[in-house]
Structures are given as structure tokens and as C-alpha cells.
Amino acid sequence: MTSLDPDSVRAVARKDFEDAVRSRTLLLLGGVFVVFFLAAAFFFTDLLGTAGGQGQGPQLTSNSFLRSLSNVTRLLVPLTGAVVAYASVIRERESGSLKLLLSLPHSRLDVLAGKLLGRGAVLTLPVVLGLLVAVPLFPVADIPFDAGTYLFFTALTVLVGLTFVGIGLGASAAATTERRAVVGTFVPYVLFSLLWGQILNRATQRLSEALDLQQQGTLEAYFLLRALNPLAAYKMVASNIGSPQAQLQLFGPPSRQQAYVQQFGELPWYLTDGALIGVLVLWIVVPVALGYLVFEQTDL
């Protein structure tokens, strides 16, 4: 009943991926990401070439590029993941092709796992391709290139995209209509990308008043709630790339993290990169698992 068969998962994933290739989704996304990352890298290196020529500012590297790029990728890549995934199950259910799929010896868990892999690949390949294509611009512009962090950023960006593949797939599996799948996928996106900051400030304030927290406790509550947002978790990890955690944010006003570190020493454990990456992984697994629990009980 709840069996997971690797051969079965692979068959479903491959079919799903081939379908995406045929629909030109992959081609389109590949084009979008190549153009996007190339343009971003071009403007960055071009700008830097000018600034560097004047001998001003600190030495910038590919890490600085990644940190600033993460302001856009944190919105763009999860949105792509959501678009790729939200219809993945419900559209097959509504059209009836799911009956053809499930008349073959696949468990419903196989189907969801296969879809996660298939759609995950549809997101991963364009992101990786786009970031790879931008690499040669750094040596050309004579900007130091750190391959290790570049690779790490690529993996991290794929991971944050996969969180919304997971959310979209979970919503798609649990929904009974495509409209509900859209709501279940894009409401979390809007929540995490636009509204979380406001909610966070209010929630922290209420919590602080209710529990009579001191400054440290208030800040910790704020951090914890912020870290639960996958887009914020991604941004926090990306901001640490190439710079030690204690001196986050080279530019701009001191952040709350800085304020915390200055006053209380080390950051709480849940703001470490490992914990934040764990948050991202949970945002992939938990929505799919919840979607499965509903999907498994459903009469098709």
C-alpha cells in the first residue's frame, strides 16, 4: 500500500521529464535562466570593472556577485518551482491520464516521488545551466572566482527552488480541483515572499509582550520565526557566502543578526547554515508527505 519501488519511481520520473521536454517547458526555462544569469553577471562584472578601475571600495569577488544575486533568485527560482509543480498531479487527475498511470503497477507514493524527481529535474537543469554559462564572465572581467562557493550557491539555489516544487506537488496531490492547487501553491509563495516580514514583526511583538521577553528572547523569537520561511532561510545562508557569520552585511545598516552577535556573542543554533539548510529540506519533504496523506486516502 505504501510501498516505494525505485524502478517504479524512476519510470514515472522519466516519463514526467520527457513530457516536460516535449512541452518545451525545459527549453523555455533554460532560455530564461541563461539570459537572466548572463545578464546579471554581465552587469555585475561591467559595474565592477568601472568601480575597480577607480580603485575604490573593497576587493569584490564572485562571492559578492552571489550575495547580491540571491536577492533576485530567492524570488525567481521558487516561483519557477511553483509554476513547474502546481498542476503536476491534479491536471492528470482531471484529464484522466492518472487512471492510465495508476492502472500500471505504481503505488501512489511511487507516483509522487517520481513526480518530485521529474519536476525537480525540470527546475534543476535550467538553474544549473544558467549559472554555468555565467562562469566565463568572471575571468574575462578579471574578477576573482571562487569555484567552491559558486557550486555551493548553485546547490543552495536549486534547493530553495525545490521547496516550492515540494509545496506545489503537495498541494497538487491534495487538491480536488486545479484552482485549489493554485491557491495551495501560490498563497504560500505570496506569504513567504511578500507578507512574512510584516507578519513576523507583529508576531514577534505580540509574543514578546505575552511572554514578557527581554531583548535577547525577543530577538531569538524573531530569528526562529524568520528561519521558518524557506525564502528567508535561503537568503540568510546566501548572505553568509564568502563572509564569516560574525561580520554579516558589509554594507548598509547593521542587521539584527549583527546587533545580536555584538551583544550576546554567538548566534543561536537555528541560524547556522546547517540548520537553515535543514529548514529547506523540510520544506521539500513535509508538504509532499502531507499531500501524500491526503492523496492516499482519496477516491480518484
Place this chain on the structure above:
Amino acid sequence: MTAIELSNVTKQYGDVVALHNLDMTVESGEVYGFLGPNGAGKSTTIDILLDFARPTSGEVRVLDRDAREESVAVRQRCGVLPEGFDTYERLTARKHVEFAVESKGTDDDPVALLERVGLGDAIDRQAGGFSKGMTQRLALAVALVGDPELLVLDEPSTGLDPNGAREMRTIVREEADRGATVFFSSHVLGQVEAVCDRVGILRDGKLVAVDSVEGLREASDTGTRLEIETSGVDDEALAAVRETEGVSEARAEGSLVVATYAGDAKMDVVNALEDAGADVADFSTSEASLEDVFAAYTEGER
């Protein structure tokens, strides 16, 4: 050995009872026609066999396995032509069959299967451009992958022209000769008459009759249909026919008298008509079609 066994199966959707304490057995190796009007619960039954839907209560076993707990194993040994399905419009016919071959882990040749169902000239065309009939043929090819022990065909002749329907019957027969059990739902009675060993009729979620096609005809007691061409009949002549022993029903359609009788009342009817003053030009008899049998069982009056 039994291929399909439903014991006391009830399925409710909210307040609607789709299946009502259904008991049904399909023996291994037989071709079983599953008949019923729309809404009788045929598709619900098939959905339960394949674990697309779960019974509210009761036990369902397919190929000696639990239909729910061991569904993957069941579907490994089944070939299914579902109803209300769709293909992957962007994938070719070949890809569909290849996917089924990969899913079942068999070594079937997709080309041979597609040629067998009459899609030999559409192997590398995308399924989105297929007609309804071609889509049915493709699904049949998918169902035949792996020489399944049990074929579940839900309204298989939907969208097929008479020629296609005949080819479908031929394949069903070939599969049965190979030793497969075929579970065949339909409302096209000609299909069922021609191909099935046994027929079960479902009405309002209950199995109201199970028999061979001939046995069903006898059991349903609809008798023989007699058509008599006359120069014209009046009510008196018609009444005379109705009063003839063995006649259960008679009506006039213009100058044509249509009577249903049991036994050998044919000549009595003709004589009664002539005695009443009608000229009999010609007459013919025909066995009741399964359509009549079907109507008798599903209208709820008899």
C-alpha cells in the same frame, strides 16, 4: 481459482449508495460480461478492483490478493483499459507502450503490440492527435503489455467503429484462448453476446442476475418475438391475439402486429388473427435480444 471476488461490498459516496452489499465472483479463465445501465455502479466496481476507490465495507480480492493492501501486485498482473481516461498528448504511441513495458518490467515489443491493435501506422505519432477510437486502441495495447492474467476492460468499444469493435472482440477471444480472464464492462450488448462466457447484470448497485447468455434469455422469460404483417388490424383482432394462450404481449404498429409469446403459440396467433378477419401477409420470429433481457432486468417491473 477465482480471478475476482467481491464479498458484501458496499460503497457510499456521501448519502449515495453506489454499491449495495455486492457479492460477485469471476472465475479464472472466463470472459465475464459486466452489464448495467449508467449509474448502476459498474465503474465504481472497477475503480475498487484497481484501488482507484476504496469500499466503505466488504472484502475485495483480485487474483487472490487484497485489492487494497496489495494493489501494486494486483496491477502488475492485470491489464486495464480504464473508462474516462486520457493519454499523454505530447507522448507518442510508442512511448506510451514503452512506459507500460518499463513499469511492468517486461520485454514486450511495443511495435508488435501497436500493430496488433491496428495502430501500426501511428507508432511515432503523438497521442494528442488521436481520434477516440485510436485512443482506445492505444490503451488496449498498453493493457496487453506483459500478457496479463486478468484483463479489465471498461466499456472497451467506446468510440470504435464496427470494424474496430470486431477487432476488439477478436483480441478479447485471443486473450481468453491464451488463458487470460477477461472482465468486460459494457452496455453494447451485441459485444457481450458475441464474446462472453458469462454475464452479470448490475442494477442500482446490486447484481440482479448472473448466467450464460442463453441461460439469461431463458431465465428472463421474455419469450419469442413474433412480427406479423397484415392488411390491417382492429382492436378486436388485437384482443384476440392477446387472449391466445402463451402470448404475453401484443401491440399494433400500423399494419404490423408485434407479439411476444412463449412455447409454440405462433400458429395459434396467426389463426386467431385470421379468425378475427385480418389478412396475414407474412410473419417472422426472432429470439429476444439481450437488449430485451437487459430491459427486463433493469426496468424493475418484472
